[in-house]
Amino acid sequence: MDAFVIQGGKRLTGTVRIHGSKNAALPLMAAALLTDQPLTLKDVPDLSDIRNMVKLLKSLGCTIDSTPDLGTTSDGLGVDIKLHATDPSKSLAHYDIVRTMRAGICALGPLLAKRGYAKVSMPGGCAIGDRPVDLHIRGLQQLGAKIHLAEGYIIAEGPNGPGSKLQGAHVFLGGPNGSTVLGTANVLSAAALAEGTTIIECAACEPEIEDLANLLNSMGAKITGAGSPVVTVEGVDELTAATHTIMPDRIEAGTYVIASAITNGDVILENFPTRTLTAALDRLRVIGVDVTPIPPHSSSTQSLEPITTPDSGTPIATLEPKTTTLPGLRDTVRIATSRRLEPAHVVTQPHPGFPTDLQAQLMALLTLADGNSVITEKIFPDRFLHVPELLRMGASLTRIGPSVMVTGVRELIGAPVMASDLRASAGLVLAGLAARGTTTINRVYHLDRGYQRMELTLQKLGADIQRVKGASV
Numbered sequence: 001m002d003a004f005v006i007q008g009g010k011r012l013t014g015t016v017r018i019h020g021s022k023n024a025a026l027p028l029m030a031a032a033l034l035t036d037q038p039l040t041l042k043d044v045p046d047l048s049d050i051r052n053m054v055k056l057l058k059s060l061g062c063t064i065d066s067t068p069d070l071g072t073t074s075d076g077l078g079v080d081i082k083l084h085a086t087d088p089s090k091s092l093a094h095y096d097i098v099r100t101m102r103a104g105i106c107a108l109g110p111l112l113a114k115r116g117y118a119k120v121s122m123p124g125g126c127a128i129g130d131r132p133v134d135l136h137i138r139g140l141q142q143l144g145a146k147i148h149l150a151e152g153y154i155i156a157e158g159p160n161g162p163g164s165k166l167q168g169a170h171v172f173l174g175g176p177n178g179s180t181v182l183g184t185a186n187v188l189s190a191a192a193l194a195e196g197t198t199i200i201e202c203a204a205c206e207p208e209i210e211d212l213a214n215l216l217n218s219m220g221a222k223i224t225g226a227g228s229p230v231v232t233v234e235g236v237d238e239l240t241a242a243t244h245t246i247m248p249d250r251i252e253a254g255t256y257v258i259a260s261a262i263t264n265g266d267v268i269l270e271n272f273p274t275r276t277l278t279a280a281l282d283r284l285r286v287i288g289v290d291v292t293p294i295p296p297h298s299s300s301t302q303s304l305e306p307i308t309t310p311d312s313g314t315p316i317a318t319l320e321p322k323t324t325t326l327p328g329l330r331d332t333v334r335i336a337t338s339r340r341l342e343p344a345h346v347v348t349q350p351h352p353g354f355p356t357d358l359q360a361q362l363m364a365l366l367t368l369a370d371g372n373s374v375i376t377e378k379i380f381p382d383r384f385l386h387v388p389e390l391l392r393m394g395a396s397l398t399r400i401g402p403s404v405m406v407t408g409v410r411e412l413i414g415a416p417v418m419a420s421d422l423r424a425s426a427g428l429v430l431a432g433l434a435a436r437g438t439t440t441i442n443r444v445y446h447l448d449r450g451y452q453r454m455e456l457t458l459q460k461l462g463a464d465i466q467r468v469k470g471a472s473v
C-alpha cells in the first residue's frame, strides 16, 4: 500500500485545472446499460473508482474504450470513455467488484429498466457510518419492481416477472436524513424507460443528479425538474447514443481551495464549478477565504496584486479587479486568504447545504483558526475518523455526538497518521501541508478513489509531497 510523505510549511502557488466529477461520472457510466447504442463521456477522471466501474460494466456486457488509456494519465486532464452495452444477457453485478465502491449500486436501476432483471451485490464505499439501501429498494418497488434480498445481493425483476417493464408512479424518496443521491440516480434512470409518467418527490438536489438528467435527456429521455426536490419523468420506449462532458468535481475544487487557504497560498483554479459550491464558499468567506472569479478575457496567469492597507502594507483579503461575471459551472477563480483565519459554525446538509464530502477538509482548516468552531454532521453522524488522526497532529478537538468542537491552535505538528476513508484522507493531506515537520499518511489508496494523482497536483503548486510506493511507512 502506498503512503504520502509531506514536509509541511510550503506556501502553494500556481494554477490547477479541476477534473471531471467522480460522483457524476459513476452513475453516468452506469447509464450506458440503458441503451444498446454507444455512449461517449468526456473528461472522466482517471481514478480507481472509475476503473472499477469499467470492470463492472464489462462484466455486465459492455465494451469500453478510453482515450488515453485509463491509468496512464498524470494530472490535469481526464479521459474520454466510449461505453457500448452489446451483450444484454449478463445482469449479475458481482460482490467482488461492487464491494469496492458505493456507486456499484447504480447498475441496479438501469439493469432492471432495460433488461427487466438485476442481481446486484450490496455496495461498498467509504466507511463513514451506516449506509442502508432501503430507499433505493422502496423507490424501485414503487415503480412496480419485485425485489428481494439473498446472500448479500439485491435481486430485482419487473412487475410481471423477468423482462417486464417498470410502471411510472408517484415515488417518495425521503429518509431520516433527507433524500438519497444514488437512490435518486437509480430511480431516475429506471423511470426514464418505465411505462407512463413518474413523479419523484423528495429527490436529491445534488448537481450530479442534474448532470445525470442532462445526459439522459440527450439520450432521448423526458425529464424535467432535476436539481429540485420534485422531478418529473415521462417514460420513453428507448434511449439512444449520446456524447456528454462530465461536470467538474465540486469536492475536488473545494479541497484545492482549502489547500491554498491552509498554506496561505495564491492559487488559481480553472474549470471551477462556482454555482455548485455556494454553501461551502459562504462558510469559507466567513473564515477569511475569498474565491474571486477571474473574468474570461483575462489571462489565468496574470498578476493580480492584493490591495494593501495604506498604513502597514499588509495584504488584505480582497483582490482587484472585481468582476461582475455571473458564477457558473466552469469558471476560473483565484483564492485569497486573510492571514488570520476566523472560526465558524458549519452544519453539513443535503445540497444546497454544506457538503458532507468537504467536512473533513474544512475541519483541517479550522484547526488553525483563531477561536472555537463547531462542526455538526447531519448526513453521516459518525463521519469523524479523521478526528483521532488530527489529534495526533496537535489539533484540539472535542467530539460530542454528531458535533465536533474545534479550538484553533497556533500550529499543527507533523506525525504518522492513517487514512481511513477518502475525504478523511484529504483532510489529513491538507493538515500535513500546513504542519511543521513531516507527516506520513498511510493507506493512500483511499485518496486514489477520488483524487486524480493528488500528489502531482500539489507538487506542481510547490508542495513537498512524495508518494512512497509499495508499503506503509
Ligand SMILES: CC(=O)N[C@H]1[C@@H](OP(=O)(O)OP(=O)(O)OC[C@H]2O[C@@H](n3ccc(=O)[nH]c3=O)[C@H](O)[C@@H]2O)O[C@H](CO)[C@@H](O)[C@@H]1O
Pocket (backbone or CB within 6 Å): 023, 024, 026, 102, 103, 130, 131, 132, 133, 134, 135, 136, 137, 175, 176, 177, 178, 179, 180, 181, 182, 183, 204, 356, 357, 379, 380
Ligand atoms: C458515489 C457518490 O455519489 N457518493 C456520494 C453520495 O453517497 P450516497 O448516495 O450513498 O449517499 P445518500 O445520499 O444515499 O445518503 C444520504 C443519507 O441517506 C441515508 N440513506 C441513504 C440511502 C438509503 O437507502 N437509506 C438511507 O437512509 C444515508 O445513511 C445518509 O444518511 O451522497 C453522499 C451524501 O451527499 C456523499 O457523501 C457521497 O460522496
Ligand SMILES: C=C(OP(=O)(O)O)C(=O)O
Pocket (backbone or CB within 6 Å): 023, 101, 102, 103, 124, 125, 126, 127, 128, 357, 422, 423, 450
Ligand atoms: C463518500 C464518498 O464516496 P462513496 O460514496 O463512493 O463512498 C465520497 O466521494 O466522499
